[in-house]
Amino acid sequence: MTSLAFDHLSVRYGNETAVYDYSDTVRPGEWVCFIGPNGAGKSSLLRSIVGVTKHKGTIYVDGSPLSARSPRRRAQLIAYVPQSPMLPPDMTVSEYVLLGRNPYVSHFSVETDHDREMAENVLARLDLESFASRRLGTLSGGERQRIVIARAIAQEAPILLLDEPTSALDIGHQQQALELVDRIRTEHGLTVISAMHDLTLAGLYSDRLVLLYEGHCVASGGAREVLRPETLGEFYGVTVRVHHEPDGTVVVVPYRNVN
């Protein structure tokens, strides 16, 4: 299992600061979920881990700085499920999942039989074998999300990043996708870092919530500590009631302020 640490991480776009001096350690096997209103810096944080957003400060994986790694090596360590993945409509599902093997294929050669086997196994484990020859353009939202997760798993990286993995899904598919991630995480001992909007689901699946506001980390801890009506009211500008279920689940329910 692999740990990840942020050391004074800052992300700026021109004069806008998206993430401000963030330091934290994600323990091996932990699921950390970033929450916060739109524009709080959740995506910027994830994108700087993947290396597609320039940042100041250092990100360490198992104690060694990520910036010293080549893109290929980085991709062997970190798999990324973006918020709105680009799915070429003519590409087949098996071609798409096979892309996840790229970090193991040297630049000008082609995938080996082992890579193809890996991709097939991932599809089999996610019950997606019947999709293998489908074109991406023909898939529904829930199917797409599973395929993108399948590609990330084919990458065999110990760290999985999920940017809003459930935002386009109905409640049933949200649960399905998160259960899938949780199962894989247990099976493979993955460290998971996600950004999510649904606070109840975020609290339900992750080990720790980090609340970001305008690029600052304003709260960090378990669901009971972070998901409090005053905190959420202050940073989201929302009126909520928070229920604590007997099984420990923290449920966030918005209500209307009727005068």
Place this chain on the structure above:
Amino acid sequence: MLQPNNSVSTVVAWKWIVASLVVLCAALLFGTMIGPAGPTWWRVPLELLDRLPLISIDSGVTDSQWLIVSQIRMPRVALAALVGAMLSVSGAAYQGVFRNPLVDPYLLGVAAGAGLGATVVFTVNRAGTTSWVIDPLPLAAFVGGLTAVILTYLVGAAFGNDRASTTLVLAGVAVTSLATAFQTFILQRNSDVVRQVYSWILGRLSTATWGDVRLVLPYVIASSIVLIMHRRLLDILRVGDDEASALGVYVDRVRLVVVITATLGTASVVAVSGLIGFVGIIVPHAVRLIAGTSYRIVLPVSLLLGGAFLVIADVPGRVLSDPAETPIGVVTALLGAPFFLLILRMRKARV
């Protein structure tokens, strides 16, 4: 278990490559057999067989007829194949790195830039350069073409938020106009080279010699190999820059190498053949329609079928030569313009 046709297995790719190779050979033979002067068409294959070692057939082809076949038809057919192959594979590669189905060497301004570069060589001193070890004409065409494609890319990136937008095509139109304006300006001040330049622009397949073939062959071979080596990486680029980068691809490096290579190849063929439009858009799209969209198929098959396409497109120009030959660029534009509109329409239907 997966069905065998699920992934772009190498078997599927090879099936298409072999099929297109057969088509290319047929086109080459066809092109060699047809022509306004020379022996009757069916005697040509017999004569070719006769020239193979250990085979002796009396084809009835006279020496002077064979001269027409070997020194006029064959270099022209070979050059058409090389030019068509290069323009097609470059077109496919540009479409891949810019993730834009509408770009081709023409629309990106490469051809016009190369034309400008060549014009400069003609103006400065063409006669003096013919004895140089390395002919500066393709190099000048390359510098002009590369400058144009970089300009198009920068303009497109500055005014469009997305490479996949039509901004890039519009930028290409602007850069093409600019290059053409410069070219016209230079020609106005050097009217003595106007004839040379225009005969070059209209396409020089009609005056093809083995010397032309030898001039472009190394560029075509080298560029094609480099482009086809990038076939898998171009497939990954289809999911976007960020994701490709997250999957471990050096996106900027791949884009730079592919653009430079495709431009070098295009510029070299433009330098000998003049400006032949739309090949780079017709062939790759036809390949995508019939054989699939993976670049592992699109690049090699476009290369082979592009060669076949231009050889065949050149035939009417040679046969219907009364009173003057139809320039090859006219034939490809006649086919290409409606095809371009068709692709626009299909894109609209998808969005």
